[in-house]
Amino acid sequence: MKRVLKLHVNGETLEILSEPHKTLLEVLREDLGLTGTKRACDLGTCGACTVLINGKPHLSCLTLAADAQGKEILTIEGLSQDGELHPSKRLLWTRGRSNAVSVPPA
Numbered sequence: 001m002k003r004v005l006k007l008h009v010n011g012e013t014l015e016i017l018s019e020p021h022k023t024l025l026e027v028l029r030e031d032l033g034l035t036g037t038k039r040a041c042d043l044g045t046c047g048a049c050t051v052l053i054n055g056k057p058h059l060s061c062l063t064l065a066a067d068a069q070g071k072e073i074l075t076i077e078g079l080s081q082d083g084e085l086h087p088s089k090r091l092l093w094t095r096g097r098s099n100a101v102s103v104p105p106a
Contacts, residue, residue: 006069009034010078024068025049025060028075036076051075 002017009032016031028034028051040048042061049061052074 003066005065007065007073008071009073010075018065020064020066022065023061024051024058024063024065024073027065028060028073034075034077 001020003020004015005018005027006013006015007027008014009028014032016027018027018031022031025037025039028037029039037051037060038048039061040046044059044062047059049059050057051060052058053063053068053071055072055074
């Protein structure tokens with residue numbers, strides 16, 4: 001049975017109807033269309049699905065979306081400012097290209 005989830009993503013408060021067993025990764029990609037957070041290993045070992053929750057890195061493939069309610073969620077899309085790369089994203093992109101799947105170009 002679906003239920004309403006209230007999530008605070010990239011500075012916006014959103015209410016979505018979702019299955020309670022869905023991971024935060026599934027909700028971000030499938031329900032909200034935020035595809036910058038990548039699905040890769042589904043085991044929490046690669047880090048491609050990392051988002052910031054209340055300022056700390058979390059693996060969204062291992063986090064239930066329901067557990068993220070009431071918390072600040074920041075995805076890679078939220079790191080852009082006025083269409084420009086955030087300085088940390090720019091640094092990762094220019095120096096960390098070996099992991100380009102988790103830091104896509106804008």
